[in-house]
Amino acid sequence: LHVARFFVVGIDASGRAVLQGDEAGHFARVLRLGVGAEIDVFDGRGAMFRARAVTVGRDDVGVEVVRPISPAPEPRVRVTLAMSVLKGDKMDEVVRDATMMGVAVIQPIVATRSETRLATVARSDRHARWLRVAIASVKQCGRAVVPEIRPVADLHDWLAAPRSGRLIVPVEPSASNGLAPLGDLTPSDRACIAIGPEGGWTPEELAACRTAGAGLVALGGRTLRAESAPLVALAALYEAWHVW
Amino acid sequence: LHVARFFVVGIDASGRAVLQGDEAGHFARVLRLGVGAEIDVFDGRGAMFRARAVTVGRDDVGVEVVRPISPAPEPRVRVTLAMSVLKGDKMDEVVRDATMMGVAVIQPIVATRSETRLATVARSDRHARWLRVAIASVKQCGRAVVPEIRPVADLHDWLAAPRSGRLIVPVEPSASNGLAPLGDLTPSDRACIAIGPEGGWTPEELAACRTAGAGLVALGGRTLRAESAPLVALAALYEAWHVW
Numbered sequence: 001l002h003v004a005r006f007f008v009v010g011i012d013a014s015g016r017a018v019l020q021g022d023e024a025g026h027f028a029r030v031l032r033l034g035v036g037a038e039i040d041v042f043d044g045r046g047a048m049f050r051a052r053a054v055t056v057g058r059d060d061v062g063v064e065v066v067r068p069i070s071p072a073p074e075p076r077v078r079v080t081l082a083m084s085v086l087k088g089d090k091m092d093e094v095v096r097d098a099t100m101m102g103v104a105v106i107q108p109i110v111a112t113r114s115e116t117r118l119a120t121v122a123r124s125d126r127h128a129r130w131l132r133v134a135i136a137s138v139k140q141c142g143r144a145v146v147p148e149i150r151p152v153a154d155l156h157d158w159l160a161a162p163r164s165g166r167l168i169v170p171v172e173p174s175a176s177n178g179l180a181p182l183g184d185l186t187p188s189d190r191a192c193i194a195i196g197p198e199g200g201w202t203p204e205e206l207a208a209c210r211t212a213g214a215g216l217v218a219l220g221g222r223t224l225r226a227e228s229a230p231l232v233a234l235a236a237l238y239e240a241w242h243v244w
Numbered sequence: 245l246h247v248a249r250f251f252v253v254g255i256d257a258s259g260r261a262v263l264q265g266d267e268a269g270h271f272a273r274v275l276r277l278g279v280g281a282e283i284d285v286f287d288g289r290g291a292m293f294r295a296r297a298v299t300v301g302r303d304d305v306g307v308e309v310v311r312p313i314s315p316a317p318e319p320r321v322r323v324t325l326a327m328s329v330l331k332g333d334k335m336d337e338v339v340r341d342a343t344m345m346g347v348a349v350i351q352p353i354v355a356t357r358s359e360t361r362l363a364t365v366a367r368s369d370r371h372a373r374w375l376r377v378a379i380a381s382v383k384q385c386g387r388a389v390v391p392e393i394r395p396v397a398d399l400h401d402w403l404a405a406p407r408s409g410r411l412i413v414p415v416e417p418s419a420s421n422g423l424a425p426l427g428d429l430t431p432s433d434r435a436c437i438a439i440g441p442e443g444g445w446t447p448e449e450l451a452a453c454r455t456a457g458a459g460l461v462a463l464g465g466r467t468l469r470a471e472s473a474p475l476v477a478l479a480a481l482y483e484a485w486h487v488w
Contacts, residue, residue, distance in 0.1 A: 072417060072465045072466045072467065073465035073466075075464060097469075097472055100466055100467075100468060100469065100472065101464075101466065101476075102464065102466055140467065140469065141466040141467045141468070142417070142465075142466060142467050143466060173316060173386070181483075181486070181488065182483065183483060183486065218488070219479075219488065220319065220345075220346065220482060220488035221316045221317035221386075221488070222316045222317075222344055222345065222346055222385040222386060222387060223316065223344075223384065223385045223386050224344060224385070225341075225344065225384065228341055228344065228475060231472060231475045231476060231479070232345070232475060232479040233479075235463075235475070235476040235477075235479035235480045235483070236479045236480070236482070236483040238464060238480070239425075239426065239427060239479070239480040239483040239484050240483050242425070242427065244425065244462070244463065244464035244465070
């Protein structure tokens with residue numbers, strides 16, 4: 001018995017919330033639900049409730065809370081994924097998968113070999129698109145937390161800014177000779193994982209990551225596709241640190 | 245300096261090999277290479293060589309070996325991935341990703357909730373298609389081993405047949421209460437990982453897996469997409485057993 005899940009911007013003290021925009025459209029026009037329908041609502045910050053529709057308008061649906069629901073648990077590590085912006089749909093895949101794996105923050109970055117420029121990404125509608133992808137993934141995986149998606153940044157600017165948690169940088173096999181495995185890093189309750197673009201990190205970028213205190217690690221000897229590396233790195237981290 | 249990689253069915257004792265079919269077409273018509281061109285060839289069983297083209301025909305390209313090349317290393321565990329056949333392109337993604345992660349064998353299976361039937365898959369051209377996807381992924385990730393892709397089988401028939409290595413069955417969060425984490429399983433040099441279809445395993449299937457000696461494990465509390473579960477399970481296994 002799967003109850004449809006909806007994102008709401010907030011739930012007020014009296015237990016009322018409003019589905020807006022796409023969410024309202026999904027309720028009424030896609031699922032053809034009406035007053036009295038029971039749904040699950042989550043606020044994107046960790047709260048989830050069974051709720052009942054009380055008003056159904058064209059652009060908003062009012063609901064009242066019935067009872068709290070336990071969402072899928074968050075991992076016991078707060079991960080920021082600093083992801084080099086990939087071409088087209090590949091970045092959508094990364095946002096979807098990282099959300100499913102429970103990351104707290106997604107920081108899109110532009111690196112030397114990125115096949116796009118900071119200004120191009122910044123003036124596109126990709127941030128809004130990634131947020132929609134993340135919300136859809138939250139519904140599918142059962143979380144009640146929508147990861148924060150930060151504005152795109154240059155790698156070096158991001159490395160220079162304050163960060164909480166150990167920075168972990170997976171490195172492609174050709175550059176990873178002699179690197180320690182990820183499991184050798186001291187576990188912590190916070191981590192940043194930075195993943196390079198399709199063409200990999202430049203030697204200068206790897207040096208800058210080292211200078212910024214990063215632990216450079218190998219994820220096996222096979223060359224991973226850039227869009228698969230986040231899933232592999234997150235699974236390895238959770239297993240190594242026992243923080244699933 | 246990336247040298248194009250080609251699959252050859254075999255390399256004879258005098259160091260000669262022949263690119264056939266799609267491989268020959270890729271050499272001559274796509275990359276427009278000719279006699280004297282240097283390429284890398286692998287036999288799908290672990291050998292890789294730098295080679296030079298000596299004859300270029302319409303449907304085959306003869307090469308002679310120049311020197312051995314070190315391919316990407318195989319993981320230190322021989323994994324059979326028993327994968328419930330997914331719809332359309334999703335199974336291609338799984339074959340691609342599992343190959344990239346270094347699995348030795350892919351065993352397509354049909355389970356109760358699979359959205360296809362054994363006979364439908366068996367009489368389709370999907371086996372040949374999966375093999376092409378695996379070869380393309382081998383080229384991308386740098387392995388010289390093409391995983392064996394077995395004929396599709398019914399889950400129960402497959403469970404009843406002899407198997408080498410511990411059977412590991414990731415279970416969705418709703419059914420995984422109280423399960424041990426994957427890291428609790430005793431490491432081995434062989435393992436079988438069985439992944440359920442989009443709708444998950446039925447209770448009867450889980451019972452049959454237990455009877456067959458499977459270790460049922462959870463991969464965190466979020467619901468994973470079926471096509472992502474193999475990557476997550478393989479990364480967790482390699483990390484838990486230190487066999488990257």
